[in-house]
Amino acid sequence: MRANTWAGRNKVEVRDVPDPSILNRRDAIVKVTSTAICGSDLHLVDGYVPTMQDGDVLGHEFMGEVVEVGAGVDPGRLRVGDRVVVPFPIACGACAACAAELWSCCENSNPNAGIAEKMFGHPVAGIFGYSHLTGGFAGGQSEYVRVPFADVGPLKIESDLTDEQVLFLSDILPTGYMGAEMCDIQPSDVVAVWGAGPVGQFAMDSARLLGAATVIAIDKEPYRLRMAEEAGHTTINFEEVDVRSRLLELTGGRGPDKCIDAVGMEASHGSAHLHAYDRVKQAVRSETERPHALRQAILSCRSGGTVSVIGVYGGLLDKFPSGAWMNRSLTLRTGQCHVQRYMKPLLRHIENGELDPTRVITHTLPLQDAARGFDLFKNKQDDCEKVVLKP
Amino acid sequence: MDLLATTTIRRPVSDVYAFWRRLENLPTFMAHLEEVRVTGERTSHWTASAPFDRSVEWDAEITDEVPDERIGWRSTGEADVPNTGKVWFVPAPDGVSTEVHVLLVYDIPGGKLGQAVARYFGEEPHQQLDDDLRRLKQVMETGEVMRSDGAPWGKRARREFPQRPAQPLSSDELAKGEAA
Ligand SMILES: NC(=O)c1ccc[n+]([C@@H]2O[C@H](COP(=O)([O-])OP(=O)(O)OC[C@H]3O[C@@H](n4cnc5c(N)ncnc54)[C@H](O)[C@@H]3O)[C@@H](O)[C@H]2O)c1
Ligand SMILES: [Zn+2]
Ligand SMILES: [Zn+2]
Numbered sequence: 001m002r003a004n005t006w007a008g009r010n011k012v013e014v015r016d017v018p019d020p021s022i023l024n025r026r027d028a029i030v031k032v033t034s035t036a037i038c039g040s041d042l043h044l045v046d047g048y049v050p051t052m053q054d055g056d057v058l059g060h061e062f063m064g065e066v067v068e069v070g071a072g073v074d075p076g077r078l079r080v081g082d083r084v085v086v087p088f089p090i091a092c093g094a095c096a097a098c099a100a101e102l103w104s105c106c107e108n109s110n111p112n113a114g115i116a117e118k119m120f121g122h123p124v125a126g127i128f129g130y131s132h133l134t135g136g137f138a139g140g141q142s143e144y145v146r147v148p149f150a151d152v153g154p155l156k157i158e159s160d161l162t163d164e165q166v167l168f169l170s171d172i173l174p175t176g177y178m179g180a181e182m183c184d185i186q187p188s189d190v191v192a193v194w195g196a197g198p199v200g201q202f203a204m205d206s207a208r209l210l211g212a213a214t215v216i217a218i219d220k221e222p223y224r225l226r227m228a229e230e231a232g233h234t235t236i237n238f239e240e241v242d243v244r245s246r247l248l249e250l251t252g253g254r255g256p257d258k259c260i261d262a263v264g265m266e267a268s269h270g271s272a273h274l275h276a277y278d279r280v281k282q283a284v285r286s287e288t289e290r291p292h293a294l295r296q297a298i299l300s301c302r303s304g305g306t307v308s309v310i311g312v313y314g315g316l317l318d319k320f321p322s323g324a325w326m327n328r329s330l331t332l333r334t335g336q337c338h339v340q341r342y343m344k345p346l347l348r349h350i351e352n353g354e355l356d357p358t359r360v361i362t363h364t365l366p367l368q369d370a371a372r373g374f375d376l377f378k379n380k381q382d383d384c385e386k387v388v389l390k391p
Numbered sequence: 392m393d394l395l396a397t398t399t400i401r402r403p404v405s406d407v408y409a410f411w412r413r414l415e416n417l418p419t420f421m422a423h424l425e426e427v428r429v430t431g432e433r434t435s436h437w438t439a440s441a442p443f444d445r446s447v448e449w450d451a452e453i454t455d456e457v458p459d460e461r462i463g464w465r466s467t468g469e470a471d472v473p474n475t476g477k478v479w480f481v482p483a484p485d486g487v488s489t490e491v492h493v494l495l496v497y498d499i500p501g502g503k504l505g506q507a508v509a510r511y512f513g514e515e516p517h518q519q520l521d522d523d524l525r526r527l528k529q530v531m532e533t534g535e536v537m538r539s540d541g542a543p544w545g546k547r548a549r550r551e552f553p554q555r556p557a558q559p560l561s562s563d564e565l566a567k568g569e570a571a
Contacts, residue, residue, distance in 0.1 A: 005558065020559040023538040053541070055556030072534065094532040096401050096488065108529045111542040112554075114522055126539065129557065136541015136557040146559065148537070 002391070003142030004370035006056040009047035012371050017057060020138060020146035025072030028150030030086065034163040035062035035140045035367070037377050037387045038171060039197050039264065040312055044131060045374060048265055048282070049314050051115065051132040060088035060128040061170040062140025063163060069150060077151035084154035085169045086147055087339035090126035090137065093152035097125075104336035109148065110135045119315070124336070141370055143391040155343040164388065165350055168202070168357040172386075174342035176202025176262070179310035182333040183258035185210040192216040192247060192256035192300065194293040196224035196235075198360045198386045199310060200262035204233045205355055207260070216250060218243055218293075220268070223383040231359065247300050255302040263293035264311025281318060291317045298324050298332075309334035360386040367391040394495045394516055398524040399488050400531045404480045407489045407531060408459045411478055420526035420536065422519055422546045423511075437466075447471050472508055473498040491527070495520060544568050 007013040020029055038061055043049050045058075063085040066078060078084070091098050091106035098106050106125035110116060113123035116133050126148070129139015138145065147154060157166050176199050183191060191207040193200050196219035204215045217228035218236045225235040236246050247256055269275035269292040278290040297307050298321045307330055325332060349355040362385045365373050369389075376384040400407055410416055414435050418424040425446060426438040433453040438446055449470035455463035461479040466472075474497045481490040499505045512519065526536050526546055536545035541557040560568070 001559075003558070005556075018559045018561040018564075020540075021565060023540075023543060024535055026533075053554075053556045055558050056541075057556075057558050092529075092533045094401065095528075096399070096485070099401065108533050108537060111537045111539045111545075113525055114518060126537070132541050132554060132557065135537075136539045136554055138540040138557045138559055146540070148539075149533075 001143040002367060003057045003138070004059060004367065004389075006044060006052050006054065006058055008054060010045060012045060012058065012374050014368055014370050015055075017055075017138075017142070020144050022068065022070045023146065024148055025070045026149050026151060027070040028066050028073060028078060028147045028154070029068040030062070030064040030084065030140075030145050030147050030154075031067045032062050032064040032140055032143060032145055032391045034064070034167045035059050035142075035389045035391065036167060036170075036172075037061075037141075037370070037373050037389065039199060040130065040171075041374070042378050043265060043312055043314065045378070046266065049131045049133070050119075051112075053132065053136075056129065056131070056136075057138035057142050057145075058129040059139030059141030059145075060130055061167065061172065062086055062128075062145060063157075063167050063170060064145075066150070066154075067144070074151040078154060078156070082154075083157045085157060085166050085343070086128070086140065086145075087153045087155070087169075087174075087343060088127055088130075088171045089153075089336060089339055090128065090135065090148050091153055091340060092149050098152075101338055101341045102335075103153075103338040103340040112136055127336075141367065141389060143367070153340050155347065157347075159351065161350065162358075164358045164361055166347065166357075167388065168198075168360075169339075169343050169346055169350075171337065171339060172198050172360075173202050173346055173355070173357050174339045175199050175310050175337040176204075177206040177342050177346060178335065178337045179203040179260045179262060179308050180206035180210050180212075182308040182335075183207065183210075183260065183306050185212050185258060187211050188213050189257040190214045190216065190251050190254075191258045191260065192218060192297070193233075193260045193262055194218045194267075194297055195262035195264075195311060196221065196228045197262065200260075201228060201231065201360050201385075202355075202357070203260045203262050203310065204228060205231060207258075208232070209349065209354060212258075214250070216247070216256065221380050224380075224385060227360070227385060243296055244300050251302070255300050255305065257302050257305050259297040259301045259305065259307045261294045261297050261307065261309045261311045265313050266290055267292040267294075267311075278318070291320070295319065295321055298330060301328075301330055303328040304330070306331040306333060310337070312336075361388055363387045365389055392497045392499055392512070392516060394497075394520045395493070396517065396520040396524050397490060397492045398528050399483050399490050400528050401488045402531050403487070404459050404482055404489045407491060408462075408480050410531060411480075411491075412456075412462060420530055420546060421523045422526075434467075435464075449474075471504060472500065491524065493520065493524065 089104040095107040109126035126135030463477040
């Protein structure tokens with residue numbers, strides 16, 4: 001089959017690879033009908049996540065048709081022919097983390113748990129197409145994909161919603177929603193969202209759905225800010241104005257009640273000085289993050305407010321504003337999304353027309369053109385917001 | 392050499408105890424064991440893979456046994472690497488899980504064999520027992536040892552690195568892996 005693979009730093013390549021087969025009894029093989037490129041893939045391609053190998057099949061946002069099931073798959077839950085959206089964290093459904101709905105912390109799905117434990121103190125769940133630290137699972141930017149614990153995670157789509165309407169239930173819609181949910185939003189809240197990428201856009205929509213009074217989008221890409229504005233959100237271009245002062249202006253000097261970091265470890269910065277500091281530290285690997293958005297969110301947040309982090313961080317960061325965080329009673333919440341927790345309720349929001357995930361799709365390309373898709377998305381060319389790939 | 396490791400398994404003590412007490416089950420999750428054959432009520436014969444494709448065998452007897460609480464054993468006769476082990480099971484505070492604590496003690500001989508054994512365990516001898524218990528947890532909670540394309544061979548993935556790319560296996564690779 002054809003699959004998009006990691007081919008070293010800054011390079012992806014669609015290659016011929018073997019078709020997947022059942023390795024565990026509760027596996028299914030899914031024929032992929034739609035898959036997408038995510039900001040998390042950029043961290044892998046840019047070389048900021050360790051343990052990638054040449055030839056790793058990428059992709060953790062995908063859906064399709066079940067074409068084979070292992071002998072252990074409960075036929076009451078999943079059968080050949082089912083149309084499914086697959087959540088990106090691989091989770092067993094039986095461990096203490098899964099029982100607590102902390103699906104992305106599943107204790108059994110990562111065969112490389114030992115490696116993850118060394119980096120993170122405790123292991124994390126397996127994730128499709130997302131380095132060997134999270135298990136070394138081939139991803140879904142491919143014609144077929146093996147899905148472990150197939151009777152636990154995958155969501156069956158039984159209505160006639162299009163792929164485009166439900167595909168993002170695999171990751172970015174639940175992720176944006178979790179970012180907003182972690183803010184415990186009150187009706188008077190001003191919520192500021194750093195990053196107007198696809199994840200940020202869904203965090204904004206979710207914040208509004210959860211009742212925020214005002215939602216503010218912060219980014220530097222005019223077309224991405226325009227997209228947020230068209231969806232009804234207020235915008236700040238951090239290359240044009242000082243973010244903190246503008247936020248103070250918009251909140252009567254209080255600062256946003258809730259702040260969401262939807263940028264992660266590769267943020268860019270208006271201040272060339274601090275940016276250079278973090279670039280150098282990242283390059284010599286003594287720091288793995290460039291956490292400008294996170295620092296700014298913490299400094300901007302109202303005292304007693306919440307900073308919710310859904311942008312991905314992978315290792316260690318410098319100059320964490322611990323003083324602001326501690327002295328001003330901030331709450332910091334975060335996590336890889338527990339996607340399985342949100343799929344069903346969010347499907348209902350889509351069916352009711354309260355959320356329209358299709359609004360972020362700007363490009364649909366054949367899988368064969370994955371490298372071009374990565375280029376467009378990474379370099380913000382052709383007003384690219386979200387790329388869907390068709391195998 | 393003393394190795395101590397612990398895990399928590401979301402199954403009642405009686406299940407975990409019973410699984411371990413059927414000593415034939417140990418090779419399903421302990422990387423170095425090839426076979427444990429029960430020879431009597433308290434005696435058994437163990438085969439482990441050893442460096443240089445050799446295997447090492449020894450007889451063992453259970454020396455201490457309290458149902459749903461603990462099992463202790465030791466090698467008997469002329470074992471190449473005399474060893475003792477004990478496992479104890481403690482109900483976890485959540486009321487549904489079991490804490491499993493394992494202590495293995497190897498009496499590593501001098502000479503070539505001793506050196507080979509030391510090399511086999513590597514710089515982090517604990518890692519292997521930690522991984523053994525992770526696999527025990529996988530088997531008890533999900534029914535089998537978890538595999539991925541990068542680490543497809545379950546407990547035979549002795550060192551987690553280097554691994555193969557996260558890419559489906561060819562039928563040749565699959566056949567070779569199943570046969571090994
Ligand atoms: N927690 C999870 O489970 C989860 C799931 C999916 C994605 N993510 C992460 O979410 C983040 C966003 O994903 P995406 O797909 O939207 O990526 P993206 O790269 O399209 O979006 C990031 C946006 O942040 C903007 N940005 C850069 N520096 C900034 C700064 N200092 N202030 C404000 N904005 C800034 C960029 O211009 C870009 O528009 C990534 O880190 C991704 O890995 C997390
Ligand atoms: Zn993603
Ligand atoms: Zn689990």
